[in-house]
Amino acid sequence: MPELPEVERVRRTLESAMVDARFVRVLLNREDLRQPFPAGFARRLRGQTVRALVRRGKYLLAELSSDDVLVMHLGMTGWFRVETASGLAGRKPDRDAALDNRHDHVVFTMSSGLTVTFNDPRRFGMMDLVAARHLTKHPSLATIGPEPLSRRFDAAALAAGCVNRRIALKVALLDQHVVAGIGNIYASEALHLAGLSPFRRASTLATRSGQPRPGCVRLVTAIKAVLRRAISLKESDRYRASRFRVYDHEGEHCSTPGCRGTIARAWQAGRSTFYCPVCQK
DNA sequence: CCGACCGCCTGCCTGC
DNA sequence: TGCAGGCAGGCGGTCG
Numbered sequence: 328m329p330e331l332p333e334v335e336r337v338r339r340t341l342e343s344a345m346v347d348a349r350f351v352r353v354l355l356n357r358e359d360l361r362q363p364f365p366a367g368f369a370r371r372l373r374g375q376t377v378r379a380l381v382r383r384g385k386y387l388l389a390e391l392s393s394d395d396v397l398v399m400h401l402g403m404t405g406w407f408r409v410e411t412a413s414g415l416a417g418r419k420p421d422r423d424a425a426l427d428n429r430h431d432h433v434v435f436t437m438s439s440g441l442t443v444t445f446n447d448p449r450r451f452g453m454m455d456l457v458a459a460r461h462l463t464k465h466p467s468l469a470t471i472g473p474e475p476l477s478r479r480f481d482a483a484a485l486a487a488g489c490v491n492r493r494i495a496l497k498v499a500l501l502d503q504h505v506v507a508g509i510g511n512i513y514a515s516e517a518l519h520l521a522g523l524s525p526f527r528r529a530s531t532l533a534t535r536s537g538q539p540r541p542g543c544v545r546l547v548t549a550i551k552a553v554l555r556r557a558i559s560l561k562e563s564d565r566y567r568a569s570r571f572r573v574y575d576h577e578g579e580h581c582s583t584p585g586c587r588g589t590i591a592r593a594w595q596a597g598r599s600t601f602y603c604p605v606c607q608k
Numbered sequence: 609c610c611g612a613c614c615g616c617c618t619g620c621c622t623g624c
Numbered sequence: 625t626g627c628a629g630g631c632a633g634g635c636g637g638t639c640g
Contacts, residue, residue, distance in 0.1 A: 330633060361616070361635080385634080403634055404618080430618085449617045451634055467635090493610065503635085510633055574633090597613075599631090 331508030332557035384507030402451025482539035497525035
């Protein structure tokens with residue numbers, strides 16, 4: 328599920344459920360996800376108020392009244408469910424059947440009466456708790472790249488991440504140090520919108536001295552457009568195949584106006600890449 | 609620095 | 625209907 332747009336939507340949901348509320352109960356159904364929960368995790372959360380819920384790349388950061396920060400990552404299959412306590416008690420059997428509780432690993436009961444449940448079948452997600460003043464030293468966040476939707480992410484910033492790098496452009500977009508929050512889907516989507524081949528070297532977007540070339544400007548614009556659109560997609564459109572231009576559209580006609588190409592699929596760095604061999608140069 | 613590969617896990621889809 | 629194999633949107637590691 329989760330690249331930047333999906334994580335941003337989760338953030339908004341959690342923000343309304345958790346900000347200004349206290350952790351009343353913290354239930355861990357196991358000792359680890361991708362990594363162990365830190366020592367005293369539940370105890371350090373209990374009684375703390377959530378001051379703010381922010382996102383950094385694909386990470387969610389809950390800023391607590393204790394000046395600790397709860398760092399959360401959804402991995403590949405992680406998601407949060409928000410329910411009222413009465414809704415939990417009165418759940419209907421048919422809904423029970425549809426709901427897979429087996430992978431409910433963490434349950435926060437908030438002072439608002441809402442419960443926030445983290446469910447993650449593959450357990451590639453993680454949670455950590457760090458002092459706010461050490462947040463910038465957190466191994467996952469210390470060297471992370473710019474926020475793609477911020478003003479600071481411009482052609483110069485992308486060029487700086489690409490200069491002299493021999494890796495494929497698609498692989499560079501997946502590198503969270505170049506730009507934060509882009510995953511396999513939106514890397515393919517942005518490259519298609521920008522008309523750039525996923526196979527060209529990242530270094531071709533910049534001059535040797537790091538000045539952005541025209542394709543770099545187009546790619547920055549495309550990244551912002553693709554991510555913004557995905558964030559604002561209506562609920563009813565979110566799971567429609569048409570939400571993507573190329574991802575999972577192998578064998579279909581290219582949607583670029585005037586292009587007669589067919590969407591192809593390739594492998595890069597162990598991941599599938601979807602692209603149009605005709606209009607992506 | 610780079611590409612290729614592996615491991616972490618479970619679920620789902622395909623083909624036999 | 626069962627089973628094996630391949631694949632999945634992330635990330636961190638090793639090796640040559």
